[in-house]
Amino acid sequence: MFEIISESFKNAVNKLKTIDDEKALKNALDTLKKALLKADVHHKVTKDFIALVEADVKINGIGQKQFLDSIKNNLTMILTAPKGSNQGFVFADTNPTIVLMAGLQGSGKSTTTVKLANFLKLRKKKVLIAACDLQRLAAVEQLKQLCEANEIDLFALDNETNPIKVAKEALTKAKAGLYDVLLVDTAGRLAIDEALMEQISNIKKEINPHEIFYVADAMSGQDGVKTAAKFNEVLEISGVILSKFDADTKGGIALGIAHQLGIPLRFIGTGEKVADLEGFIPDRITSRIMGEGDLATLVEKTAAVFDEKEAKKLNKKIKKGEFNFNDFISQLESVKKLGNMKNLIGMIPGLSGMANKIQDIDLENSKEIRHIKAMIDSMTPKERENPDLLNNSRKRRLAQGAGLSQVEVNRFLKQFTNAAKLAKKFSSKGGMQGLASIVQKPR
Incomplete structure (x- = not known):
């Protein structure tokens, strides 16, 4: 993940061989700009980022260290959603914490829901998943198999066609069973349509979730940012989970969602296995992009x-x-x-x-x-x-x-x-x- 952006930073820094060289700084910024656009970072985000770096370096002095420090600080700022936004998973004051999972078909939404349940289970939380994707053929069966394989509790109603009923009864069970978290997996579509939005909006009204997580395919690039924006208009998304992030060497979608939409990235999928999910902490992600590692996440x-x-x-x-x-x-x-x-x-x-x-x-x-x-x-x-x-x-x-x-x-x-x-x-x-x-x- 972020390989192209990470490599572009190294190439740009190498342009600054001497101190106080205005021409070298211009070459470094041009190199950085081209690389970011190639990494599918939106042109507006790229323009803002380059301007911030240039201003910093001109104030603090032109040199490799100042250039790197500015990249690191401004990248962290761009990856950070507005002040007061949550990071990782935040529990409600009273159990269960209800999370509504949304996303397009093929984004990895159901698999990500199981990954999130496993993430919480490893941290000694009791989790229930509600199977409310009743549109896609065999979606409930797929979820059953994933939950059984990973010893995660699932609530499903056989032969039921109304996802609102499933969600409400799952919530009743979660309260009675003293679950810490209820994850509600909803139906996705190949494209946004009114029926999808109306259905998920009605589920939201009935169960009043504490969080609404939108699962975006990391490889969808700027299309993913646009789709997230449309979901946000209807649902007021509280966080985004980027799936298939391990397969995306660009990483432009991450900067776009955080900076363009102001929606916090909460988790990233880092592989195909159920354990491959981790919290998105901006300064730690920046540290990895800069080649400095991320010992805090490793320890956790x-x-x-x-x-x-x-x-x-x-x-x-x-x-x-x-x-x-x-x-x-x-x-x-x-x-x-x-x-x-x-x-x-x-x-x-x-x-x-x-x-x-x-x-x-x-x-x-x-x-x-x-x-x-x-x-x-x-x-x-x-x-x-x-x-x-x-x-x-x-x-x-x-x-x-x-x-x-x-x-x-x-x-x-x-x-x-x-x-x-x-x-x-x-x-x-x-x-x-x-x-x-x-x-x-x-x-």
């Missing part, structure tokens, strides 16, 4: 996924050299909940450039992970708890059970043993100093 994501007590237990086991295959699988499942690995790497300061060049690591479907899981599934409960039991005859049985050669089994077991030993070494006092000395040791 890991804190939501990894239980502190379990982490302490695991650390004790590692110190004692008792890390086993059950622990490995448990940690693998937890890491999967963090979402898109490429995106996570981009949050680490200094590694954003590397993240753009690598393919995402699929912790569910990669050949290596499937092989490892097959091996562990072929083990007995005692073997999983105690890897030392795996002699040659047991290894042959594992190879047969997993459809692998014994050489492949031996290779994985050796890697597992070495990793466990390394983890034990660096979990002890002075472990990190030991790691630093190894890294610094001349080769």
Whole structure:
């Protein structure tokens, strides 16, 4: 995401080789302007941004640092909606917090609704989704499958054709069941029409939602901004979620919605999996665009996924050299909940450039992970708890059970043993100093 804008900043900065060079500044601003327009940033937003940067630099002095500081400050300002707007998810004073989900068909609205439910579930909130998309064929069935796969509660009425009735009964259930949040998934269309707007307006009147989130396809560019504006006229949208943001290298729609419409961006979809959703915090997004990473979001994501007590237990086991295959699988499942690995790497300061060049690591479907899981599934409960039991005859049985050669089994077991030993070494006092000395040791 934002790769084109990020690259354009670097190219523009490189134009400023010397201090107080007016001609170099003009070249840098022209480079920046062309790149922003190419990234599908609206011409008005581009014009405003360039003017702000130019004014700042002329006041503070022409140079690379001043230019970068100005880009960073003004980009954050443009990505920030009007003062007082909410960021991320904000809970109502009384439960349940009711969120109406709107969007065009094909924008990823239903999938995004499940992602948002999962985001809240990881933060220990009780969430109910109401299946009110009764127009699209098999929409309710798709939602059922997604909710079942991710252990999320769904309210649906079989053979019902009135979405208002479903929404009202879902709200009754949410109150009775002491749910923290009710997410109401509504019908989308391939284009805006009066029937769509009237239907969703009526749902809004009946359930009086605390929030109305509009799901926009990040790849829709300026068309997405125009459609969001039309929905906003009718519904008074309180926030936008950009879906498929990982597939959009431009990022122009983000600047357009925030600056042109004044609607806060609340979340972005960063991948295809249910865990690939994160809050849109303007200064953090700017930090990522500038290649400075985003440790705050990374810490929040890991804190939501990894239980502190379990982490302490695991650390004790590692110190004692008792890390086993059950622990490995448990940690693998937890890491999967963090979402898109490429995106996570981009949050680490200094590694954003590397993240753009690598393919995402699929912790569910990669050949290596499937092989490892097959091996562990072929083990007995005692073997999983105690890897030392795996002699040659047991290894042959594992190879047969997993459809692998014994050489492949031996290779994985050796890697597992070495990793466990390394983890034990660096979990002890002075472990990190030991790691630093190894890294610094001349080769």
